[in-house]
Amino acid sequence: MIPAQFEYVAPTTLEDALQALADAGDDAKIIAGGQSLLPVLRMRLNAPDVVIDLGRIESLRGVRDDGDAIVVGAMTRHADVLTDPLVRENAFVITKAVEVLADPQVRHRGTFGGALAHADPAGDLGAPALALDAEFVVAGPRGTRTVAAEDFFVDLFTTALEENEILTEVRIPKRAGWGAHYEKFVRVAHQWPIVAVAAAVKVDGGTIREARVGLTNMGSTPLRARAVEQALVGQPATDEAVRAAAASAAEGTDPPSDLNGDADYRRHLATVLTRRAVLAAAGA
């Protein structure tokens, strides 16, 4: 399958990319790693007039230390996020999610920012980013603004990004010393998660002091399991206590029904996977 014709622009600076986006009118698409966009173009589910490639903008790549946060450039490839020591030390749940994201070839090409901006509710990065209170730095014609993760994911494949804006980097508050796990449930290799759970916990002397739990594919956007988080605080990191807290994992969710399972099945999965994820994160 071959995409419809389009004009291709490969700017080398963010300013040029924003200009190209402004010039292209309302039928342009940004290509980051292209691992979601190219299949869409090939199946002709979308046929933009202009494709703007961010692949040659070096300033959008890499992970840096910024005091109380780490900053992941939007064009940092998954494979580089996976091996990054800053991410591992300060946002381990991201490392755990990227480890099981798609397959090795896709991780070599796909990018952190591209996956988040694509906003597939079954994508693996939304729930960890939400759970860690990441901030999305967005450049546009009027300058730069920062969007909280809570506000970034609006709906299916829809974010707070305006048509003339580009996601440039993601700031993630440091949580060194926290345990983390991403529990993903699939039936076959390199499938999108039917449901997945991102858990990060701070355990001190066998007691859970703080907890962050994000849900993948339990609604049209990634979701926080706040009831679980609150129930976990102050509890011992034991199977019994975590099981009780995880029972409310599906509270407030609106999971889809499809060939992989109906909504009730997903609600049940969410409780099971939350228990597994939290226990693994707590090292219990």
Add this chain to the structure above:
Amino acid sequence: MTVDGASYTDDVEPRMLLVHYLRERLGKTGTVVGCDTSNCGACTVHLDGRSVKSCNVLAVQVDGGEVTTIEGLSQGGELHPMQAAFHECHALQCGFCTPGMIMQAIDVLNDNPKPTEEQIREGLEGNLCRCTGYHNIVRAVQAASGQTAVPAAIEESA
């Protein structure tokens, strides 16, 4: 771009996929199109030293890049050790997935020269064999990594 050590300069339509450029412009039909939906990995090549699915990359994105295909592996008429291992271990049935499997298997060993069986299977997660011949494929990767008794022919070529 550089492909299998040779430099090429071409004007292509922006929509041309890397796999079509390799096959139709350069005649490198060793890289095959399997599923055409980026699932099967049969079209795997190395781009700047890392495995990618060439049906999921535009040729124009590779401007200035370095590509290695299955056709660029053998040196001086000698099979690459991974090719030799696939041959010795009979790691193919119909053979259609083989070019992509070999390219990805080399990438797996580049990252981790002594993977466990589980790590090999995870590393080949993005490559499908519709004949379901995975067992011998994993054996071949183990052999190429020097972790199992290697038939003499492989040791000679390695």
